[in-house]
Amino acid sequence: MKRIDLYFLLLATVLLLVGAGLGIRMGISQDFQLAPVHAHINLVGWASLALFGLTYRAYPQLAERPIAMFHFIVSATAAILLPVGIGFAILRSQPALAIVGAMLWVAGVLLFLVQLISLLKQEARKS
Numbered sequence: 093m094k095r096i097d098l099y100f101l102l103l104a105t106v107l108l109l110v111g112a113g114l115g116i117r118m119g120i121s122q123d124f125q126l127a128p129v130h131a132h133i134n135l136v137g138w139a140s141l142a143l144f145g146l147t148y149r150a151y152p153q154l155a156e157r158p159i160a161m162f163h164f165i166v167s168a169t170a171a172i173l174l175p176v177g178i179g180f181a182i183l184r185s186q187p188a189l190a191i192v193g194a195m196l197w198v199a200g201v202l203l204f205l206v207q208l209i210s211l212l213k214q215e216a217r218k219s
Contacts, residue, residue, distance in 0.1 A: 096155045096164055100145030103168050107137025125182060132175040136197060141171055144204060153214070154207050163207065167200030 111133035174193030181187040
């Protein structure tokens, strides 16, 4: 998938807007109970997904590998489920979704690591 960088950046920007909206809502109401949700939307959603997207942009050969789309699906799913799960854990004492989201997130990071290692190996073969 040659433009997977844009998929990562688009979802990252949507999650940035969601995180900012939640932050504004918390500030207006002076209720910061969901601050961990806000933080994870911004960190996992905006920062990490955007960095993944920028990496795919800087190294387009990574986007050509079949693992790239799988990486996006796993990471995108995790970036949505993890903060929602944290919200359920805080508001309803139901942490199961947060655990699933966290495990998916780790899987997404491991897929990114596989991509970077493959890039290093490819570069080593060239020299």
